[in-house]
Amino acid sequence: VQLVESGGGSVQAGGSLRLSCAAPQYTYTSYCVGWFRQALGKEREAIAAIYTGAGTTFYADSVKGRFTISQDHDKGTVYLQMNSLKPNDTAMYYCAADRGDRIPDLSGAYCPPDYWGQGTQVTVS
Secondary structure (H helix, E strand, C coil): CCCCCEEEECCCCCCCEEEEECCCHHHHHEEEEEEEEECCCCCCCCEEEECCCCCCCCCCCCCCCCCEEEECCCCCEEEEECCCHHHHHEEEEEEEEECCCCCCCCCCCCCCCCEEECCCCEEEE
């Protein structure tokens, strides 16, 4: 499964960005897709995940109410709409998908990251 993120950039606090994760085959191979982020000097954090079949979504407390994960099966793309951005949202953002060999538990917004994208930088000032 090849994953390609886009949509990152620089934005002022309070602004919005929409990240995209292009993964044309993910709906046929993965039970979930998740978004992770890693700020400089910090551990990687799982922030949002979606079941590819039912579309059920899960969020970390740090982004709940501000970020929305969604998918477009026809386009083979998963999105992360980020609103009310804060400086501490600054990080490299990655999407990941599981290999589809077991149904994952997405509590904690953690989709088992068997496949990773290359990441896209988000900077909030």
